[in-house]
Amino acid sequence: MKITQKPFGKTKSGENATLYTVTNNNGMKVSFTDFGANIVSIIVPDKNGEFADIALGFKNIEGYEDNGPGFGSLIGRSANRIGGAKFEINGKQYEIEKNEGENNLHGGSPAYNKVMYETEIFEEEDMISIDFSRLSPDMEQGFPGNFDLTVTYTLTENNELLLEYHGVSDKDTVVNLTNHSYFNLSGHNSGSILDHKVWIKANQFTPTTEDLIPTGEYKDVEGTPMDFRTLKKIGQDIDSDYEPLRIAGGYDHNYVLDIDSNEVEKVAELVDESTGRVMEVFTDMTGLQFYTSNMLSPVANGKDGASYNKRTGVCFETQYFPNACNIENFPSSILKAGQEYEFVTIYKFLCR
Numbered sequence: 577m578k579i580t581q582k583p584f585g586k587t588k589s590g591e592n593a594t595l596y597t598v599t600n601n602n603g604m605k606v607s608f609t610d611f612g613a614n615i616v617s618i619i620v621p622d623k624n625g626e627f628a629d630i631a632l633g634f635k636n637i638e639g640y641e642d643n644g645p646g647f648g649s650l651i652g653r654s655a656n657r658i659g660g661a662k663f664e665i666n667g668k669q670y671e672i673e674k675n676e677g678e679n680n681l682h683g684g685s686p687a688y689n690k691v692m693y694e695t696e697i698f699e700e701e702d703m704i705s706i707d708f709s710r711l712s713p714d715m716e717q718g719f720p721g722n723f724d725l726t727v728t729y730t731l732t733e734n735n736e737l738l739l740e741y742h743g744v745s746d747k748d749t750v751v752n753l754t755n756h757s758y759f760n761l762s763g764h765n766s767g768s769i770l771d772h773k774v775w776i777k778a779n780q781f782t783p784t785t786e787d788l789i790p791t792g793e794y795k796d797v798e799g800t801p802m803d804f805r806t807l808k809k810i811g812q813d814i815d816s817d818y819e820p821l822r823i824a825g826g827y828d829h830n831y832v833l834d835i836d837s838n839e840v841e842k843v844a845e846l847v848d849e850s851t852g853r854v855m856e857v858f859t860d861m862t863g864l865q866f867y868t869s870n871m872l873s874p875v876a877n878g879k880d881g882a883s884y885n886k887r888t889g890v891c892f893e894t895q896y897f898p899n900a901c902n903i904e905n906f907p908s909s910i911l912k913a914g915q916e917y918e919f920v921t922i923y924k925f926l927c928r
Contacts, residue, residue, distance in 0.1 A: 577601060577733065579697060579704050584609050585637030591692050593637045598704045598731040603627060604925065606731050612689035613708035613727055614640055615648035615757050617764075617879070620735065620925040623852025630853065630925075632758040632889045635879045641690060645872055645884075646756035649689030650727055651682045653712060653719045654909065655754040656830070656865060656898040659789040663901040665720065665748050665910060672718035677787055682756075684717040689756075705730040705738075714747065721747030721913065735925045743917040751911040752896045755921065758869060758889025759855060761848035765882035769868065769890045770811030773847040776804040776866060778831035782897055782906075783820050792903045794832060802829065807847060810868060810890065826870035826887065830863050830897050840920050844892050847928070857892045858922040862907045865893035894921045 577600050584595035593611040605619040618631040633647045634640055643649065661680040662671045673684030693708035709726040712719075725743035732738065741753045760769050781802050782790040797803040801813030801821060814826050821827070835841040843864060844857035857864075868890050875884040900909040911917050 577699070577702070577704050577731070579699065584611065587611060587637060587692075588641060593692070594695070596695070596697075596706055598706070600731055600733050600735070602733065602735055604731065604735050606729070606737055608706060608708070608729055609637070609640065610693045610695050610708060611637055611640055612643075612687075612691065613650040613693050614643075614689055615729070615755065618737065618757075618925075620853060621927065623927045628763040628851075629879065630759055630761050630764060632760065632764045632882075632884055633879055634877060639877055643689060645758065645869070645875065646682065646689060647758055649756040650708070650753065651756050651893075652688040652725070652751070652753045653683045653717055653723060654680070654750050654752040654901070655682055655893065655895045656752065657681055657789055659899045659902055663750055665750070670718055670720060679787060679789060683719075686716070688712075703730050703732045719749050721745035721749035723749060723751065725753070727753070737923045737925075739921045739923075741917065741919055743911075744915070745911055745913055747913050749911055750901045750909050751917050752900065752909040753917075754865070754893040754895040756891060756893060758891055759846060760889050761846060761853040761855060762851055764889075765878065765880055768887055770809065770814065770887060771848075771850070772810050772890065773807045773849070774804050774810055774866070774890075775807045775845040776831050776864065777834050777841070777843045778864065779805070779834050780832040781820075782830045782832065784823060784829075784898075786823055788824060788828065788898070790830065790898050790903060790906070792905060804866075807845065814868065824870060827866050827868040828870055830865050832897075833859070833862060833864055835860070840922065843894075846890065846892070852927040854926050854928055856924040856926070857894070858924065859894040859920060861894040861896070861919045861921065863895055863897045865891065865895060865898070867891040867893065894919070
């Protein structure tokens with residue numbers, strides 16, 4: 577295994593960004609940048625041994641300074657939506673940025689995917705890890721507590737990309753981190769993902785209001801287009817006349833994972849039969865936001881001159897349920913002072 581690093585450009589504020597590329601002995605390569613702790617590329621083989629980059633993204637720092645879609649991004653302090661852009665902790669109400677109508681999406685400004693991180697590299701015989709860490713100060717984005725966070729990205733010889741999240745706050749706060757990578761197993765610039773097949777280990781999902789805030793209900797997937805308990809094409813039911821799909825313009829829903837949250841388990845699978853590439857998703861988190869890039873407006877400055885459009889990538893965002901800080905019957909995203917926040921997600925790549 578090896579790791580290389582090279583300049584990735586300079587931010588508008590004059591900070592020098594670095595691109596780190598880790599390569600295993602199978603030829604799999606993953607690149608990361610210390611600007612935003614973004615995953616820039618994931619290069620894996622197909623069934624014929626041909627390599628392609630299967631992660632949507634940008635070729636340089638300029639793209640990531642804008643990055644409206646959140647390609648490859650570490651998202652925080654609270655991923656997904658918070659209804660009314662407010663929450664209460666210990667009897668005190670906190671108001672945060674309204675950046676999606678009356679609601680908050682992905683924490684606000686400064687976005688976690690648009691700030692610099694300190695890095696530390698760890699090399700072992702069968703894996704290489706990079707720590708990206710920073711202190712999110714008290715009341716950054718409107719959230720209480722100095723939150724000291726680290727995300728560790730590890731590439732193994734088994735073609736696994738491990739994402740380990742760790743953090744601690746000095747005040748009770750809300751924390752819900754995730755990664756917002758968009759995958760297309762045919763290649764990042766190959767167009768629609770509707771022929772990809774998906775399996776999700778979930779018997780229920782959380783329906784939403786018109787502005788995509790969960791109602792607090794748990795709804796069974798059985799007998800609905802939301803059912804991915806057996807492998808099926810994304811496009812099979814995506815345009816069905818079904819209210820949750822109509823509201824979201826496709827799949828953009830939190831699935832209630834059917835796992836023991838104390839164990840890292842396989843919770844999803846993405847299959848591209850045309851290339852034979854398969855991505856398995858493992859986690860010990862309770863929820864999975866399955867998003868088919870329904871709101872992805874044309875992005876013309878992608879890597880290799882790619883133009884990304886609606887439904888050309890798919891996200892598997894492991895996280896607490898949306899608005900979990902405000903809905904009592906959801907697993908809580910409130911982190912107590914001094915308590916460790918930690919969970920794991922693994923994306924494993926193989927061919928069939």
